[in-house]
Every structure is written in C-alpha cells, then in structure tokens.
Amino acid sequence: MFQKDLLKWYAQSARPLVFREKKDAYSIWISEIMAQQTRIEAMLPYYERFIREIPDIQSLAYAGEDQLTKLWQGLGYYSRVRNMKKCARVCMEKYEGKLPHTKKELEKLPGIGSYTAGAIASIAYDEKVSAVDGNVIRVFSRLYNIQEDVRSTKVRKRIESLVENSLADPVSQYNQALMELGALICIPKNPRCSNCPIQHHCTAFLEGEPALLPIQTKKKERKKENKTFYILVCKDRIHLKKRPDTGLLAGLYGFDEKKPDRIYKQIELKKYTHVFSHIEWKMQGFVCQVEPMDQDFYTIDQIEKQFSIPSAFLPFYKQTKKIIEEEKDARDRY
C-alpha cells in the first residue's frame, strides 16, 4: 500500500516543471528525450529554447538538420534529435501530425523506447501503463530488496512486472511520483531514507542496506582510441569538416583527420580525453596555418551563429579561437 503515501508526497513535493504544467504529448516527449542523459535542471533552458523554436510536430518534421543540431548543442548524443525528426515525419505521414495514444504504437516509432512510450501514454493520455527507467528500477530494487543483478533481462522483466502490477490511479501522477522519488529521495548514493514517504513499506530500509542496491555488474571497459585532428586556419577562418553519415558524431561538423600537405605554421594544442558512452578518444590537435583549400572556412562569428560544434571538439575549437583572437589583437596593435 505504498502507493497512497507516494501519491500524497508527490502532490505536496513535486517540482514545478514547465513540461508538467499541461498534459501535452509533444512537450512530454521532448522533455523525456532530453532528460535521458541530462539532469532535469540542466536541460530546462534547452527545453524552453527548443519548444520556442520548434513548437510542434509539424515544425520538427520540416526543421533543418543544422537548426536541430544547433538547438541540441550541449546535450550530446545527437542521434536522439535526428530520431526525433524521423519520428515527427512518421507522425505527419501516419498519425495526422500527432503522437499516437498508446504505448504499443508509440514504441514502434523511431527513437521511442519502452520507457518514453510509457511516459507519454500514461502522462499525456492516462493509459494505464508503466514507465520504467533507471530511477524506477532503483526504487523497486530497494522496495523489494532485490539482491540480483538488475542488468540481467530476467531481473529487469521481474521489476517491470512488479511496477506494472503496482500501477495506481491517477496513473499519470503515479508514474511521475515514482520518477520524482528516484530523482529526489531514492537517489543512487546515500538514499535519503529518513525523508522518504514510503520508508515503512521499503524492504531494503527495514531489512537490508539500501545504499548497496541496485546490484549491477560492471560495464565493459570503454575502448580507448588515439585521435589526431588538424584544425586548418586561413585568414582568421577555421575549416570545418562534415563527418560521415555513419559512426560517432555522424553528420556533425568537426575537424580534419588528414594532415594537410602544406602547412605554413603549426601550433600544438593542449591534449585532452573525450569520453563517449562506450569509447574514449585521447585527443591530440594542431592548429595549422594553410592556404585556402575549399569553401568550408568560416569566421568565428559564422561558426557561432550557424554551426554546432560537438563537445568532443569544443576544447580544440576554444583554443583555436583564442589563438586567432590573440594574433588579430597583435596585428591590430602594430
């Protein structure tokens, strides 16, 4: 009977989040996709800007790729925004510009997995379905003191079925209450059990050690790769190179990996490591003064207005910008 206590707590303690103000499927979808890899507080400014510029499915379906990547800059995992556009196209073609109403149909759309489909269907359309994300898995593994690896399919399925069987009315509030409890109280390290509205129902709190749950086997170590980039500069303009359509940072703008034939001056940049979910790039970079080669050289102003530089390349971009600005200052002075 923890549901009643949970719902009561949620009614009193839910954060006033802009995308929860109205039961609008589009807003819920965008916010859920953005929140997949980013804390809610950090993603809010991105969310507000995105909704202002792309207010509905129709505008998303026809938005330019560069506009979308610019709006997504800083959130990373750009395939999410590309999938959102694909999904919007399907909605225009098959669902009259709306998101379908059931979890089952939503799950068939590009980029919408079981959790997001459950969140949209239950919060926007009151369908009585679960929305199980990492937060909810953590809460349930503690609530039921589950001493098995939650990364295993068997355990995950067991938790999903426990959540499914626990669904309470109103389901939109119940699912959000579980997410909120996982985000604010039943947090990964040092859960705040003394402030928890369901502590009297929690088996790990009563009998075990909540902070040791959920049990998760170690992920495979990330692969490490050495990467060298050449940031070509000509007359205070930087060369941007569109990356291939497949692979890491597909279709985004970065720098050249091939050393140019003629370099007038070369400056080595500070090295760093960029970490992706499954791979690490040990980054080495050189600013190379070159002759103009093609049209794809841009001023700092153009780059900042028109392009989105992926975070993997930002440290090189910032160092190059500083070099260009310092050299320009020196020229102006003499």
Ligand code: SF4
């Ligand atoms: S009592 Fe502690 S471990 Fe149990 S649900 Fe609440 S915060 Fe999580």
